Amino acid sequence: MEQIIANLKPLFTIALFCLLLSACSSTNLSGGGSSAKGDTVDLQGHRGARGMRPENTIPAFQYCIEHNMTTIELDTNVTKDKQLIVCHDSVINSSLCLDEDGNPAKSVPIKELTVSEIKKLDCGAVKNDKFPEQVPVKNTRLVTLSEFFDFVKKYEQDHPEKQPPGFNIETKFGKSHSKEEVLETAKIMVNTIETAGMVDRTTVQSLVIEILPEIKKLNSKLKTSALFQPTRFQRIKMLLGLNANRSAIIEKTTKADADIISPYYLYVTPKFVAQCHEKKIEVLPWTVNDEEKIVKLLNCGVDGIISDYPNKLYRVYIQWKDEQK
Numbered sequence: 106m107e108q109i110i111a112n113l114k115p116l117f118t119i120a121l122f123c124l125l126l127s128a129c130s131s132t133n134l135s136g137g138g139s140s141a142k143g144d145t146v147d148l149q150g151h152r153g154a155r156g157m158r159p160e161n162t163i164p165a166f167q168y169c170i171e172h173n174m175t176t177i178e179l180d181t182n183v184t185k186d187k188q189l190i191v192c193h194d195s196v197i198n199s200s201l202c203l204d205e206d207g208n209p210a211k212s213v214p215i216k217e218l219t220v221s222e223i224k225k226l227d228c229g230a231v232k233n234d235k236f237p238e239q240v241p242v243k244n245t246r247l248v249t250l251s252e253f254f255d256f257v258k259k260y261e262q263d264h265p266e267k268q269p270p271g272f273n274i275e276t277k278f279g280k281s282h283s284k285e286e287v288l289e290t291a292k293i294m295v296n297t298i299e300t301a302g303m304v305d306r307t308t309v310q311s312l313v314i315e316i317l318p319e320i321k322k323l324n325s326k327l328k329t330s331a332l333f334q335p336t337r338f339q340r341i342k343m344l345l346g347l348n349a350n351r352s353a354i355i356e357k358t359t360k361a362d363a364d365i366i367s368p369y370y371l372y373v374t375p376k377f378v379a380q381c382h383e384k385k386i387e388v389l390p391w392t393v394n395d396e397e398k399i400v401k402l403l404n405c406g407v408d409g410i411i412s413d414y415p416n417k418l419y420r421v422y423i424q425w426k427d428e429q430k
Contacts, residue, residue: 129375129405146426147409148418149273150174151392152193156236156413159201159229161191163256164242169270170260172415176271176308177257181250182215183290189250189297190215190223195279202228214279223247236413250274250294254301272303273330273389273411276311291319299324310367317361330365330389331358333372343371351377358386365389367411370402378406396421 153165154172161179169177180193192215199209203226210226229245248256261269276290298307309320310330317329331354339349351372358366358381366381370390381388387408393399394413399421402410412418 129373129401146403146407146422147176147271147387147389148174148415148422149176149178149389149409149411150415150418151178151411151413153177153179154413154415155233155239156394157238157416158240159242159245160233161193161247162229162242162245163248163253164229164245166253166256167260169415170257170264170267173268173419174270174415175268176273176409178273178275178411179253180275180277181294182277183286183293184215184220184223185217186219187289187293188220189293190220191248191250191253192223192228193277195277197223197226198228201231201233202226203230216279220249238414250297251301254297254303258301269306272307274298274307274309275332276309276313276316278313282313287313287316288319291316291323295320295323295327298327308365310365314357314361314363317363321362328364329361330367331361331363332391333357333366333368335369335371340369340371351380355380355384355386359384365408367391370398373402373405373407375405382406393418400425 150169152160153162154168155165158165158168166177179191181189182192182195184190195216196212196214197210197218199212202210204210205225215223224246226247227244228247229242232241233239257270261267274294276294278286294309298304304324304326308328308330309317310332311317312332312334314331317331320327320329333354335343335349342349349372354368354372355366363386365387367389370393373388373390378388389409389411390402390407391411392413393402393410394417396417399410399412399418403422403425410418
């Protein structure tokens with residue numbers, strides 16, 4: 106069975122390209138989904154700029170700002186001492202982080218480590234082989250969410266010419282989580298954002314949809330975003346042009362009172378975008394690195410795009426925008 110799937114994979118890729126081409130190819134959007142909003146399309150650097158710098162680190166966030174992203178996307182986990190560390194994985198990634206001796210760090214759950222223990226690791230020296238253009242930055246330490254906000258404030262003071270970015274902050278959990286962990290994470294997240302004075306610039310996103318109403322209860326001014334990742338079977342269905350669970354994820358987003366739906370990009374069609382917009386829900390697909398896919402999603406009328414390559418996303422967007430005139 107696995108060999109059959111492997112043999113069919115190239116066909117699925119071709120099918121995806123053809124479907125996206127037909128679904129969102131027209132630059133005239135009056136007959137398709139709601140049109141993208143020109144100057145207000147939200148350009149987001151995934152994990153800062155994962156394709157160019159070590160993910161979720163200060164070098165990546167600086168690259169993100171310098172390459173004109175409107176929003177920095179980042180991930181957080183709660184540590185043993187109840188702080189939010191900026192890191193995607195809920196377990197230390199031994200393929201990306203080194204210990205004090207320069208060896209691969211032990212794969213320990215972040216919730217079992219303190220911030221000071223995590224900061225002993227170098228999470229910038231190792232290049233991620235999935236991203237050939239990524240430039241390693243030795244002696245790069247992970248930062249807390251509070252330190253991230255401090256960095257942004259200092260950068261903005263030093264560079265008043267740059268447009269202040271927004272923040273799309275994901276709450277991460279391990280393979281299993283309790284209701285208590287969800288409530289605790291929500292409280293720590295909201296308190297950290299409020300203390301930094303960044304409520305008006307922040308969206309909180311999560312695959313754990315139940316945390317989003319809790320965020321709203323604590324501060325109704327915070328925007329929330331519902332993340333959705335399809336199963337392998339759902340991906341195959343969408344590659345074949347079938348509906349998968351589009352209606353279901355829109356319903357879940359509505360029930361959670363989320364402002365944004367952030368699905369894997371295969372979900373996006375003009376009809377899907379139109380249905381979300383009818384419910385006053387913005388559409389922000391992830392993670393889109395191919396130039397043609399970026400253009401097709403813009404033509405579908407999405408409200409923003411998350412990409413590992415801020416430089417590429419901005420360049421393609423500006424070219425697309427010029428062609429709309």
